[in-house]
Amino acid sequence: MPVAIEARGLVKRYGEFAAVDGLSVAVDEGEVLGFLGPNGAGKTTSIRMLAGLTRPSAGEVWIQGKRVDGDGRARRGLVGLCPQNLVVWEHLTCTENLLFLADMYAVRRRESVKSARALIERLHLDERADILAGKLSGGMKRRLNLALALIHDPPIIVLDEPSAGLDPQSRIVVHDFIQDLGATQGKTVILTTHEMDVADRLSKRVAIIDRGKLRVIDSPERLKNTVGEGDTVVLRLKDAGRAEEAARAAAAVEGVRGAVAVSREVRFQSLNAVARLREVYGALEKLGIEVEDASMRKNTLEDVFIQLTGRALREEAVQ
Amino acid sequence: MKALRVSVKAYKEFPRDRRALAFLLLFPVIFVLVFGSATFGVGQLTAPHAVALINEDEGAWILNNTTLEFHNFGEEFIGVMENSTYENSTTPVFLVTKVNRSEADKRIASRNLSAIVTIPPNFSGGVRAQINQTIYTTVSTALVRAVAAGNFTGGNTTGFGNYTLPTLEANVTATVVIEGDFTYSEFATSQAYVQGFVDGFVGAVTAIATDEVLKRLPPPLQQEVDTGSHIDARTYGVPGTEEFQVFDWMAPGLFVFATILVALAVTVWVAREVEGGNLERLKLSRMTTADFLVGLLVPWASLGALQVVLLFATSLLMGFSWQGGAGALLLAVGIGTLSATASVALGLLLVSFVKSERQATSIGPLIIIPIAFLTEAFFPISFTPLVEGSPWGQAVRAMRGMLTFGLPAGDIAQAVGWMAVQTAILFAVAVVVFRRTRLVAE
Numbered sequence: 001m002p003v004a005i006e007a008r009g010l011v012k013r014y015g016e017f018a019a020v021d022g023l024s025v026a027v028d029e030g031e032v033l034g035f036l037g038p039n040g041a042g043k044t045t046s047i048r049m050l051a052g053l054t055r056p057s058a059g060e061v062w063i064q065g066k067r068v069d070g071d072g073r074a075r076r077g078l079v080g081l082c083p084q085n086l087v088v089w090e091h092l093t094c095t096e097n098l099l100f101l102a103d104m105y106a107v108r109r110r111e112s113v114k115s116a117r118a119l120i121e122r123l124h125l126d127e128r129a130d131i132l133a134g135k136l137s138g139g140m141k142r143r144l145n146l147a148l149a150l151i152h153d154p155p156i157i158v159l160d161e162p163s164a165g166l167d168p169q170s171r172i173v174v175h176d177f178i179q180d181l182g183a184t185q186g187k188t189v190i191l192t193t194h195e196m197d198v199a200d201r202l203s204k205r206v207a208i209i210d211r212g213k214l215r216v217i218d219s220p221e222r223l224k225n226t227v228g229e230g231d232t233v234v235l236r237l238k239d240a241g242r243a244e245e246a247a248r249a250a251a252a253v254e255g256v257r258g259a260v261a262v263s264r265e266v267r268f269q270s271l272n273a274v275a276r277l278r279e280v281y282g283a284l285e286k287l288g289i290e291v292e293d294a295s296m297r298k299n300t301l302e303d304v305f306i307q308l309t310g311r312a313l314r315e316e317a318v319q
Numbered sequence: 320m321k322a323l324r325v326s327v328k329a330y331k332e333f334p335r336d337r338r339a340l341a342f343l344l345l346f347p348v349i350f351v352l353v354f355g356s357a358t359f360g361v362g363q364l365t366a367p368h369a370v371a372l373i374n375e376d377e378g379a380w381i382l383n384n385t386t387l388e389f390h391n392f393g394e395e396f397i398g399v400m401e402n403s404t405y406e407n408s409t410t411p412v413f414l415v416t417k418v419n420r421s422e423a424d425k426r427i428a429s430r431n432l433s434a435i436v437t438i439p440p441n442f443s444g445g446v447r448a449q450i451n452q453t454i455y456t457t458v459s460t461a462l463v464r465a466v467a468a469g470n471f472t473g474g475n476t477t478g479f480g481n482y483t484l485p486t487l488e489a490n491v492t493a494t495v496v497i498e499g500d501f502t503y504s505e506f507a508t509s510q511a512y513v514q515g516f517v518d519g520f521v522g523a524v525t526a527i528a529t530d531e532v533l534k535r536l537p538p539p540l541q542q543e544v545d546t547g548s549h550i551d552a553r554t555y556g557v558p559g560t561e562e563f564q565v566f567d568w569m570a571p572g573l574f575v576f577a578t579i580l581v582a583l584a585v586t587v588w589v590a591r592e593v594e595g596g597n598l599e600r601l602k603l604s605r606m607t608t609a610d611f612l613v614g615l616l617v618p619w620a621s622l623g624a625l626q627v628v629l630l631f632a633t634s635l636l637m638g639f640s641w642q643g644g645a646g647a648l649l650l651a652v653g654i655g656t657l658s659a660t661a662s663v664a665l666g667l668l669l670v671s672f673v674k675s676e677r678q679a680t681s682i683g684p685l686i687i688i689p690i691a692f693l694t695e696a697f698f699p700i701s702f703t704p705l706v707e708g709s710p711w712g713q714a715v716r717a718m719r720g721m722l723t724f725g726l727p728a729g730d731i732a733q734a735v736g737w738m739a740v741q742t743a744i745l746f747a748v749a750v751v752v753f754r755r756t757r758l759v760a761e
Contacts, residue, residue: 048761053599055760076605087596091335092328103324104604132335148600 001028003065004188005050005079005156010059012045012212019045021212023059029155032182032189034203034220036196036301038309042212043192044084047158050190051081063156077105080154084161084192086141087148090134094125094144097133098151105152112151119147124173139170146174150181156188157181163198171198178202196302200224206301210309224299228307229257231273235280236293240264249283256280264292271299321606325614333618343584343622344629347577351570351633368509369414370434371423372397379443381450382485392446393438396520400436403516412512421730427500427557428724429706429716430568430699433509434499435557445493446524448549451485453528456546458484461536488549495552500724502565510554517552557724567641570634571718572696574651577630578623578658579691579711583683585619585666589757590679593670598757608754616663623659624652642725651722654714654735661710661742665690667749671756710745713738 006026012019020042027033037043048054050061052068061068063078089097095116102112120129123143128136133144146162163174179202181187193199199206200220207217216223235250237243243261250268251259255276259268270276273296284291333340376393403412416423416432426432439445497513499506525546533541592598601611631639631648641647669686673679693700694711706712717734720726 051603053602053760076603079603081600081603083596083599085596087600089328089332089597091332096328096331100324100328101600101604104321104601104606104610106321106605152604 001030003027004029004031004063005190006062007046007050008060008062010046010049010061011057012042012049012054013057018212020049020056020209023209023212023214025207025214025217027156027188027190029188030182030186031204032178032191032202034199034206035190035192035209036194036199036206036305037192037209041210041309043209044160045212046209047081047160047190047192051079051158052076053081077152078154078156080149080152080157082146082149082157082159082162084164086138086145088133088136088141088144091132093130093132094120094136094147095129097144098147101148102151107152115151115153116147119150122177123147139166142166143170143174146177154187156190158190160192161194162191163193163195175202196300196305200301208305208308215308216304220301223304224301225272228271228299228303230255230269230271231299232267232269232297233273233277233280234295234297235266235284235291237264237266238290238292242287242289245287246284246289249287249289250280253279253283273298321610322613322617325606325611326617329615329618333622339584339588343577343580344626347573347580347626347630348633351573351630351637367411367414368434368505368512369416369432370400370436370509370513371416371418371426371432372400373420373423373435373437374417375440376438376442377440377444379447381447390443390446392443392524396438396442396516399520400513400516412516424557424724424726425716425720425730427498428720428726429695430500430503430505431703432499433503433505434497434513436513437496437498439493439495441491442493442495442550444488444491445550448488448491448493449521449524449546450528451488452549453525453546454485454532455487456544457529457532458536460542460544464542491549493550495550497552497554498557499554500568501556502568514552514554517550521548521550564638564640566634566637567639567723568719569697570630570637570639570641571651571722572694572715573634574627574630574655574718575658575694575711575714576691576696577626578655578714579662579687579694579696581619581623581626581659582662582665582669582690583679583687585615585663586669586673586679586683586687587676589615589666589670590673591676593757594675602758602760608750608758611758612667612750612753615667616660619663619666620656620659623662624656626659627652627655641722643721646728647721647725650728650731651718654718654738657735657738657742658711658714661714661738661745664742664746664749667753668745671749671752707737708741710738710741713741 003026007023010020010023023042023046025033035043035047045054049056052061089100092100098116098119099109099112102115107115120126123146125140125143125147128140133141136144142162142165146159149157149159159178162178163171166174175198178189178191182189182202182204191199191202203220205217206220206223208215216227218226235246237246240263243264243266246266247259247261247268250256250266253276256268256270259266268280277294281291374393374397376391378389378391378393380387380389382388397415397417400413401411401415404410405412416426418426420435423432423435427435495513495517497510499510501507529543529546533543589598631651635641665687669683670679673682690709690711693705694709694715695706696711696715700706706716713734717731717738720731720734721728
C-alpha cells in the first residue's frame with residue numbers, strides 16, 4: 001500500500017523545550033492510525049505540523065510521495081483537519097458552514113451541495129441543517145466540526161479527539177463514520193484520542209507518543225500481546241486447599257508472572273495468555289488439581305498505554 | 320470568487336450578530352443624539368487667537384508738512400496686531416497668519432483659525448481721511464474759539480500757524496471685515512479683540528494727528544474735539560455659517576467617528592475567528608490572503624457607507640443644516656467608505672497582536688479611542704500634524720469642509736487625496752503584518 005503521509009524526523013522546539021523530538025511515522029493510504037499519548041506528549045503539535053499549521057523546527061513532511069513545504073500551501077486541500085476545539089461559524093447555519101468552507105476549497109457548488117447534504121445526513125444533522133451553528137447542542141457542533149473537515153473530500157483526514165465529550169449515541173454515530181472513512185471510502189485517517197477502546201477498535205495501527213518521542217507503533221492486537229503485564233487469568237479450583245500448590249505450578253510455566261493464590265482461586269498474568277493456558281492446565285493436571293471455572297481479562301490498549309507512558313500525571317511531569 | 324464568498328459570509332453574519340451591529344450602528348446614533356442636544360465650546364482668557372489677515376490695502380499718499388509720502392497703513396495695522404501681547408504678559412494676543420482667501424476658508428472650516436480679518440483696499444485712504452478730518456475739525460474748532468475770544472481780526476489769525484486746511488474726504492469709510500464661524504465660541508472672542516484693535520488703531524491715528532495740530536496752536540485754543548471715524552470694523556459669518564449651531568460643526572466629525580469604530584469591530588471580529596480556530600481552518604483551505612482581505616474589506620467598508628447615511632439621516636432629525644447638495648452627500652459617503660477602509664486596516668493591524676476576543680475588547684479601545692479624539696471629530700486640535708497625519712483626521716476635515724462649510728469638491732480634494740494615500744499605506748502595512756502573524760504557519 002502506498003504511503004499517504006509521512007513524517008521524517010519532525011522536530012518542534014519552543015526555546016529549549018522540544019515538544020516533538022524526531023518523530024518519524026508513515027501512514028498508508030486507506031489506513032486509520034491511532035495517534036495516542038498523554039496530555040502534553042506532543043500529539044497536537046505533531047498533527048499541526050502534518051497539516052501545515054505549524055512550521056517544524058527540523059524534519060520533513062511528505063504527502064503522496066512529495067515533500068511539502070513548512071507553511072502548508074502545498075498540502076492545501078489534501079488534508080482535512082478536525083480540530084479538538086469546536087471550530088464552526090456560529091452565525092451561519094450548518095449548511096452555510098459547509099458550503100462556505102467548500103467555497104474556500106474551490107469545490108464546485110453542485111458538488112459541495114451534494115457533499116454537504118450527504119455529510120449532514122450521515123452525521124444525523126438533517127433536522128438542524130438550517131439552524132445557526134451557535135444554537136446547536138455540543139454534540140451536534142462536534143459532528144458539524146467533523147463534517148467541516150470532510151466537505152472538500154480530502155484524501156487525508158486528521159481527527160483530533162473527534163468524539164470528546166459526546167454522549168454514547170453521538171459517539172456511536174461518529175465512530176461508525178470514522179470506521180467507514182477508512183474501510184469503505186479508502187481515506188487515510190490519523191486519529192488522536194484518549195479513548196483507548198476507540199483507538200483499539202478503529203485503528204489499523206496505533207502510534208504512542210510520549211515526551212515528544214514515538215514510543216511504539218504497531219497494530220493494537222500485537223501491542224496488547226507484546227507490551228505490558230499481559231492478560232489476567234483467574235482459575236477457580238474445586239479444592240480450595242490446593243490453591244497455593246496450583247499457584248506455584250502456574251508460576252513455573254514460562255511467561256507466567258505474578259501467580260498468587262487467593263482463597264479458592266489462582267490468579268496470574270501473561271502476555272498472550274490464551275497460548276499459555278494450555279501449559280498451565282497441563283501442569284495442574286499433572287498434579288491432579290481440577291479447575292472448576294476459568295476467566296480471563298484481556299490485556300487492553302490502555303494497559304499498553306500505561307505501561308509505556310507511566311501513571312504519573314503528565315501535565316505535572318511536563319512542568 | 321472566494322473573496323466574494325468571504326464577503327457574502329460576513330453579510331450573512333452581520334444581522335445575526337446583533338451585539339456587533341448595535342455597537343456599530345446604534346452607538347454612533349446615540350452619540351449623534353447626545354451631541355445634537357448639547358452645546359459645546361471652551362476657551363482660555365489669555366490664549367492667543369489664531370487669525371488670518373488678508374491685506375488688500377492699496378496704500379495712500381499723505382502730505383506730511385511739505386513732503387508727500389506713500390503709506391500702507393494696512394501693513395502697520397498688521398504689525399500692531401502681530402506684536403501685541405496681553406497686559407503684564409508675554410503671550411501674544413494674536414497668532415497672525417497671512418494666507419489667501421481659499422486657504423483661510425479651509426482653515427476656518429477645520430477651526431485652525433478663529434477669524435479671517437480682511438483689511439480693505441481703502442484702509443490707508445480711510446486713515447488719511449481720518450487724519451484730515453482730525454486736523455480740519457481740530458483747527459476749525461480752534462478757529463471758532465479764537466473768533467469767540469476776539470483773537471480773530473480782519474482775516475488774520477493771531478497765533479495760528481501758517482498752513483492750509485486739508486480737504487475733507489467725507490465719503491471715505493474703510494471697513495475692516497472680520498469673518499468666522501458664529502457657532503465657534505473662539506470666534507466671538509477673537510472678533511471682539513480685533514474690533515478693539517481697529518478702534519484702538521483709529522484712536523491712535525486720531526490722537527497723533529490731534530497732537531500734531533494742537534502743538535501748533537496757542538495754549539488757550541488747544542482742545543481735543545470729537546472727530547468721528549472713517550474706519551470701522553464689521554463682523555460677518557463665513558458664508559454658510561451664519562445660521563449654524565454647534566452641532567453643525569460636530570455632525571460630520573461624528574460620521575467619521577462612527578467609521579473609526581469599524582476598527583474596533585474588525586479587531587474583535589477577526590480576534591474571534593483567530594481564537595475560535597476558524598482562521599486556521601481557512602488557512603488550510605485554498606483561500607489566499609487577498610481573498611480573505613478583500614472579502615473582509617468589502618462588507619466592512621460598505622458598513623462605513625451605511626453608517627454615514629444612517630447618521631446623516633439622524634443628524635437631519637437633530638436639525639443639522641448641511642450644504643452641498645446630493646453631490647456632496649455622495650462624496651461624503653465615499654469619504655466614509657474610505658475612512659472605514661482605513662479602519663479595517665487598523666483593525667487588521669491590531670488583531671495581528673491580540674490573541675483573543677477579550678484582549679481585543681480591552682486593548683482595542685485604548686488605541687482606537689485616542690485616535691478618534693485626535694481627528695478633530697469632537698474639538699479642534701492645535702497641533703495640526705496629529706490631525707493631518709491620520710486618514711480619519713483628513714476625513715473629518717474633508718467631510719466638515721464640504722457638508723458644514725459648503726466648500727466645493729476642489730477645495731477638499733487635497734484632504735481626500737492625502738486620506739487615500741494614508742489609507743493605502745496603512746492597508747499595505749496591515750496586510751504584510753497580518754499575513755505574517757495570522758495567515759502563515761506558526
